[in-house]
Ligand SMILES: [Zn+2]
């Protein structure tokens with residue numbers, strides 16, 4: 342029993358205090374606070390004249406921190422695709438993004454080395470496999486070109 346509970350304990354993403362993990366990353370107090378913040382942002386974004394707002398605009402109007410708003414967007418709670426200027430900075434180059442931590446360019450750059458290794462690995466396995474006949478191999482290379 343105590344083992345089960347310890348597995349469900351987590352540190353609140355906001356205040357760091359231990360809490361029993363349920364459906365959120367926040368303790369009960371912070372959860373309430375986060376919900377209130379979310380509601381004020383949702384209310385603000387509902388207004389037609391706020392279509393073109395930026396992250397800074399939302400923060401200035403609602404008093405919610407940039408980080409918190411960015412988290413809502415990253416978590417998908419705020420659907421930034423509907424708002425052309427709403428997003429947060431890529432963790433590497435500061436380009437405006439609406440999901441993940443990195444923009445597509447930076448993600449590509451960071452994952453290239455890893456991918457190269459994976460692709461070579463996969464290719465070696467395919468070439469090395471006994472079922473990989475000569476004809477299939479030539480077809481494979483034609484397709485690649
Ligand atoms: Zn908390």
Ligand SMILES: [Zn+2]
Nearest residue numbers: 431434444447
């Ligand atoms: Zn980037």
